[in-house]
Amino acid sequence: MNREIEQVLALIAGEPPVQAGDGGGRREVGPGTASDVELLDAYSRAVISVVEAVGPAVVSIAVNKTLRDGWRWMPEMTGAGSGVIIAPDGYILTNSHVVHAARRIEVTLTDGRSFPATLVGEDPATDLAVIRVAASGLPYATLGDSDALRVGQLVIAIGNPLGFQSTVSTGVISALGRALRSQTGRLIENIIQTDVPLNPGNSGGPLVDSRGRVIGINTAIIIMAQGISFAIPINTAKWVLPQLLQHGRVRRGYLGIAGQGRPLDRRLARFHSLANEYAVEVVSVEPGAPAGQAGLRPGDLIVAINERMVTSVDDLHRFLAEWPIGQPATLTVVRGREKLALPVVPTEAR
Numbered sequence: 001m002n003r004e005i006e007q008v009l010a011l012i013a014g015e016p017p018v019q020a021g022d023g024g025g026r027r028e029v030g031p032g033t034a035s036d037v038e039l040l041d042a043y044s045r046a047v048i049s050v051v052e053a054v055g056p057a058v059v060s061i062a063v064n065k066t067l068r069d070g071w072r073w074m075p076e077m078t079g080a081g082s083g084v085i086i087a088p089d090g091y092i093l094t095n096s097h098v099v100h101a102a103r104r105i106e107v108t109l110t111d112g113r114s115f116p117a118t119l120v121g122e123d124p125a126t127d128l129a130v131i132r133v134a135a136s137g138l139p140y141a142t143l144g145d146s147d148a149l150r151v152g153q154l155v156i157a158i159g160n161p162l163g164f165q166s167t168v169s170t171g172v173i174s175a176l177g178r179a180l181r182s183q184t185g186r187l188i189e190n191i192i193q194t195d196v197p198l199n200p201g202n203s204g205g206p207l208v209d210s211r212g213r214v215i216g217i218n219t220a221i222i223i224m225a226q227g228i229s230f231a232i233p234i235n236t237a238k239w240v241l242p243q244l245l246q247h248g249r250v251r252r253g254y255l256g257i258a259g260q261g262r263p264l265d266r267r268l269a270r271f272h273s274l275a276n277e278y279a280v281e282v283v284s285v286e287p288g289a290p291a292g293q294a295g296l297r298p299g300d301l302i303v304a305i306n307e308r309m310v311t312s313v314d315d316l317h318r319f320l321a322e323w324p325i326g327q328p329a330t331l332t333v334v335r336g337r338e339k340l341a342l343p344v345v346p347t348e349a350r
Contacts, residue, residue: 009241011086011087011140011143012238012241043154046154047156049212050156050210054084054208054212055110055168056110057139057206058082058083058084058158058206059082059084059092059107059109060080060165061080061081061082061083061094061098061160061204062108063079063081063099063102063106064103064104065078065079065101065103066101066103079102080200081098081099081159082158082159082201082203082205083098083107083204083205084205084206085139085140085141086143086241087140090115090132090133090136091120091130091245092107092131092132093128093130094204095128095203095219096123096126096127096128096183097127098129099119099122100124104116105118105131107131109138110166115133116134118132119131120132120244120245121243122244123244123250125184125188125252126188126232126236126237126250127188127219128237128240143213143214143237143238144211144213144214145234146192146215146233146235146236147233149176149209149215150176151172151173151176152172153172153173153209154171154209154210155207155210155215156196156207156210157169157170157171157196157205157208158206158208160201160205161198161201163201169196169197169202171197173192174193174195174227174228176190177189177191178190178191179191180230188236189318191230191232192215192230193228193229195227195229199221202218216232217234218230218231219231219232251349252317252320252321252325253323253325253349254289254346254349255291255346256285256289256290256291257282257285257286257291258282260280260283261311262278262279263277264276264301264334272303272334274334275309276303276309276310279302279303279311280310280315281300281301281302282296282300285297290345291344296331296344301333301334301335302333303333303334304332305330305331307332310332320346323346325346326346327345328345330344331344
């Protein structure tokens with residue numbers, strides 16, 4: 001692992017990095033206190049302080065994409081989004097859907113400077129990506145703790161909606177623990193719901209608390225709905241970031257099955273002393289995949305993995321995202337009236 005990635009990982013963990021030649025100092029964006037804002041009310045002071053502190057770390061992202069529709073290449077498309085600098089040497093956190101399949105990425109800072117950017121890595125399953133510009137000494141934002149958030153808490157979004165650079169929106173956290181489907185079909189959990197007004201172009205920008213810490217990455221709005229917007233929690237990003245920096249992707253386990261949730265017969269559940277009301281029915285098994293090698297068959301009902309209850313495909317996804325690749329696990333399966341324990345070794349998903 002090179003020194004630059006080690007320093008970015010230190011920032012993610014909340015440790016102060018040491019920059020070469022700077023005597024151990026850091027140029028971190030932190031809330032400031034200006035004498036002229038003392039005359040304003042507490043709400044305004046909080047917002048102004050955060051914007052002055054974090055605003056310089058928020059960037060505008062412009063992309064050119066060439067997409068394929070079946071066998072045809074579509075005309076080149078342009079898109080735009082936002083991002084937040086998370087390290088002084090040019091690492092930027094944004095949404096995967098902002099930069100996915102981009103042929104060219106250009107980043108513009110609030111001071112007007114523009115840089116071409118390269119994709120470091122992306123994870124469509126959580127809609128997160130890291131890009132990098134060839135610059136150093138950049139202002140960067142501090143990552144907070146999304147597990148400490150409370151409903152009703154003040155939050156501020158900074159981004160570039162509809163091309164209007166450095167736009168600020170405020171609101172409160174409306175709900176926690178929401179779930180959204182990513183473009184890959186996986187469930188993104190613990191989503192933050194806010195009433196912050198967002199528009200196209202806000203995607204990838206930071207959601208910030210009143211102390212100037214990034215607690216989420218704005219990702220989605222519901223068309224035709226007012227006051228409903230969503231952000232990926234920053235603790236999810238903290239889990240994803242080290243893998244994107246080191247591997248360019250998130251490594252997840254893979255079984256090689258297609259499945260669907262279905263109710264579990266109550267008599268069958270009582271017979272086997274199962275607490276499940278639902279199970280995952282195996283629809284198909286890929287030849288040579290780990291599930292096939294373990295002896296799993298179409299029609300089998302998966303009720304647990306490593307003694308963790310399975311009631312939906314999402315339960316399997318959660319387990320495989322956490323379980324070490326290549327380590328044996330045990331599937332508990334109901335086949336007919338028989339309950340089986342099948343050893344399986346997940347491989348890396350491609």
